[in-house]
Amino acid sequence: xxxxxxxxxxxxxxxxxxxxxxxxxxxxxxxxxxxxxxxxxxxxxxxxxxxxxxxxxxxxxxxxxxxxxxxxxxxxxxxxxxxxxxxxxxxxxxxxxxxxxxxxxxxxxxxxxxxxxxxxxxxxxxxxxxxxxxxxxxxxxxxxxxxxxxxxxxxxxxxxxxxxxxxxxxxxxxxxxxxxxxxxxxxxxxxxxxxxxxxxxxxxxxxxxxxxxxxxxxxxxxxxxxxxxxxxxxxxxxxxxxxxxxxxxxxxxxxxxxxxxxxxxxxxxxxxxxxxxxxxxxxxxxxxxxxxxxxxxxxxxxxxxxxxxxxxxxxxxxxxxxxxxxxxxxxxxxxxxxxxxxxxxxxxxxxxxxxxxxxxxxxxxxxxxxxxxxxxxxxxxxxxxxxxxxxxxxxxxxxxxx
Amino acid sequence: xxxxxxxxxxxxxxxxxxxxxxxxxxxxxxxxxxxxxxxxxxxxxxxxxxxxxxxxxxxxxxxxxxxxxxxxxxxxxxxxxxxxxxxxxxxxxxxxxxxxxxxxxxxxxxxxxxxxxxxxxxxxxxxxxxxxxxxxxxxxxxxxxxxxxxxxxxxxxxxxxxxxxxxxxxxxxxxxxxxxxxxxxxxxxxxxxxxxxxxxxxxxxxxxxxxxxxxxxxxxxxxxxxxxxxxxxxxxxxxxxxxxxxxxxxxxxxxxxxxxxxxxxxxxxxxxxxxxxxxxxxxxxxxxxxxxxxxxxxxxxxxxxxxxxxxxxxxxxxxxxxxxxxxxxxxxxxxxxxxxxxxxxxxxxxxxxxxxxxxxxxxxxxxxxxxxxxxxxxxxxxxxxxxxxxxxxxxxxxxxxx
Numbered sequence: 001x002x003x004x005x006x007x008x009x010x011x012x013x014x015x016x017x018x019x020x021x022x023x024x025x026x027x028x029x030x031x032x033x034x035x036x037x038x039x040x041x042x043x044x045x046x047x048x049x050x051x052x053x054x055x056x057x058x059x060x061x062x063x064x065x066x067x068x069x070x071x072x073x074x075x076x077x078x079x080x081x082x083x084x085x086x087x088x089x090x091x092x093x094x095x096x097x098x099x100x101x102x103x104x105x106x107x108x109x110x111x112x113x114x115x116x117x118x119x120x121x122x123x124x125x126x127x128x129x130x131x132x133x134x135x136x137x138x139x140x141x142x143x144x145x146x147x148x149x150x151x152x153x154x155x156x157x158x159x160x161x162x163x164x165x166x167x168x169x170x171x172x173x174x175x176x177x178x179x180x181x182x183x184x185x186x187x188x189x190x191x192x193x194x195x196x197x198x199x200x201x202x203x204x205x206x207x208x209x210x211x212x213x214x215x216x217x218x219x220x221x222x223x224x225x226x227x228x229x230x231x232x233x234x235x236x237x238x239x240x241x242x243x244x245x246x247x248x249x250x251x252x253x254x255x256x257x258x259x260x261x262x263x264x265x266x267x268x269x270x271x272x273x274x275x276x277x278x279x280x281x282x283x284x285x286x287x288x289x290x291x292x293x294x295x296x297x298x299x300x301x302x303x304x305x306x307x308x309x310x311x312x313x314x315x316x317x318x319x320x321x322x323x324x325x326x327x328x329x330x331x332x333x334x335x336x337x338x339x340x341x342x343x344x345x346x347x348x349x350x351x352x353x354x355x356x357x358x359x360x361x362x363x364x365x366x367x368x369x370x371x372x373x374x375x376x377x378x379x380x381x382x383x384x385x386x387x388x389x390x391x392x393x394x395x396x397x398x399x400x401x402x
Numbered sequence: 403x404x405x406x407x408x409x410x411x412x413x414x415x416x417x418x419x420x421x422x423x424x425x426x427x428x429x430x431x432x433x434x435x436x437x438x439x440x441x442x443x444x445x446x447x448x449x450x451x452x453x454x455x456x457x458x459x460x461x462x463x464x465x466x467x468x469x470x471x472x473x474x475x476x477x478x479x480x481x482x483x484x485x486x487x488x489x490x491x492x493x494x495x496x497x498x499x500x501x502x503x504x505x506x507x508x509x510x511x512x513x514x515x516x517x518x519x520x521x522x523x524x525x526x527x528x529x530x531x532x533x534x535x536x537x538x539x540x541x542x543x544x545x546x547x548x549x550x551x552x553x554x555x556x557x558x559x560x561x562x563x564x565x566x567x568x569x570x571x572x573x574x575x576x577x578x579x580x581x582x583x584x585x586x587x588x589x590x591x592x593x594x595x596x597x598x599x600x601x602x603x604x605x606x607x608x609x610x611x612x613x614x615x616x617x618x619x620x621x622x623x624x625x626x627x628x629x630x631x632x633x634x635x636x637x638x639x640x641x642x643x644x645x646x647x648x649x650x651x652x653x654x655x656x657x658x659x660x661x662x663x664x665x666x667x668x669x670x671x672x673x674x675x676x677x678x679x680x681x682x683x684x685x686x687x688x689x690x691x692x693x694x695x696x697x698x699x700x701x702x703x704x705x706x707x708x709x710x711x712x713x714x715x716x717x718x719x720x721x722x723x724x725x726x727x728x729x730x731x732x733x734x735x736x737x738x739x740x741x742x743x744x745x746x747x748x749x750x751x752x753x754x755x756x757x758x759x760x761x762x763x764x765x766x767x768x769x770x771x772x773x774x775x776x777x778x779x780x781x782x783x784x785x786x787x788x789x790x791x792x793x794x795x796x797x798x799x800x801x802x803x804x
Binding site: 079113114130153155156165166168171199387 | 481512515516519520523524527528531532534535537555556557558559560566567568569570571572573574576577579581582584585587590593596597600601603604607608609610733787788789
């Protein structure tokens, strides 16, 4: 299948591109390298030594004998070039990762809020209009987030896959209606994913575009069966306060002897998925597209739920780390329950990779191998959700001798 | 009250600015004159001879003795200047009309779709972030549309004011939740107003911004007690296929002897409001702001509902016009019921102006007085909602001698 991967140089995009190429698909990456440029802006970098894109692609050719195309293009601002690419490549599937994806970064300052909205909304809308204008009948798979649902809204009810059947009062009684699950985003980043949902719904209804929206949990893990084949293929590992996600951050903190940073009580329950399952889910979504005329298909892309404090304690116990309770820069409930439906991916053949010592060990090893690359002053989150909120002190520690 | 009117040169913005000035408020208009520039692009103009902005403001000073400030500024692209204006003027209220507001224009072509999204989303989001960044505690009143609700979704149930109480199933029974009424936009333009809703909800929740979203019906009428005081103050009257709205278009068509153009069966029922009530509603919203910490207040800004064919027949009968049934360029239900709640404006003192012969007569007179300015080739709608839809033939008629 001819597949275009937008944002194919990023943390999810890169292993997805390799996985699809390995599985025999004809992959072209579009990326403007914005993620690498934000590293420059934040004066931080991947813990793992990711290589320049051209070196990655060259290494993949050596290792696999397969070519992946690469086009440097900014979706948000280079609409005409996007049209040309679609017309020339005529992809059968498009995977859209090309959005600013960190909640803390999106709340960092006015510039970052505006960049997140401008980039994400325009990237998505340019893509949708370009598909309509060119008549390219590619199915579109978009990476959304579990965060569109908010947390705790439905009490003990499981979070459904995108749509919710509710009863609406009428003068004569009540009627049942299926609605898009109400949005309750916790950051500007999450908000952009709720805007995407409405744009997808409109273009699916009006123009018959075939769209799958994947509401993904927090990704953990670094390597896949493809990225591990050569160090030049290694995937990103973010540990900084803006882009580092919670489970990977705990593993890295434990590996370098930094306290595990828990924001608030740690009573927040979140959905997780390993990067190996992310790439599998993407292929399942790509090879099982909706029909023209279908509504947007929403799949919850997660495999298990955990309370953050339980994860911290488990890692602290097995790896001998301390836990530091920091003020929570986010505006969110201190505690919530979370049950999530993921029936559709299970029915389509996903065999979930769940939290296990072996995989935690792999994460610990990655963190330990590259710990000298870490800048410990970047670990603690700096973004606050609202002016005047408390921020955390640095938790500098002397690193154990490497 | 110091009031900033964004888009204050437009069809609703101009009479609102005059009304608020007349009522003693201290008004400053921000406008980038995009509406006048789109007239240039479409090679069409207001049926009424609207004057340049500076002449309008000069005339208002002569007539009323009152000054209205004017700043030429593009909200979507001139963020830094917006911050400067907010900091210097420190408005107590901001009225946000500064969005591309025609559904047919928003579906006209790829450029217009992209312009509508880029302009409307960025104008709204720049304004929200600028309010947060400057700490200016102005209440924000935004002009939304009844179209965010879609039509026919709730059957015979009245459309509530923004929020809907529904029952959600849980493992133990069901729970009641109040949700933002599900969005079902009928065009890219309407879609942008649903995106606005989610941005408003986030910034009200996260930053305590005080926001009122007015879901307005179709506006009819041209003049208010202020615009009628001098011909140089006259309001716009749009009759073209993109910007002309239905009731004003019927009046103008009848006045020049053009058949009344009904799209589809005419069974569509829509909500209406006279421009005189629009300006009153805006002042009511401005002088009754929500509190910091409140959710977004949503008011339905309409006074009555009519089936389009009934309006056409009434005008055809009283003014002696024919009705022409044209293919419907929109994707919408042929017929729908519509009952709308507007309890909040009634409770706040709105005394509705409803469809009456006197007001129809005024519209007919405006149309008759300026009919020689009409370009009859621009009357029929050209935009189609989806590639391949049927378009209407021109309905050229020799105009009766004036």
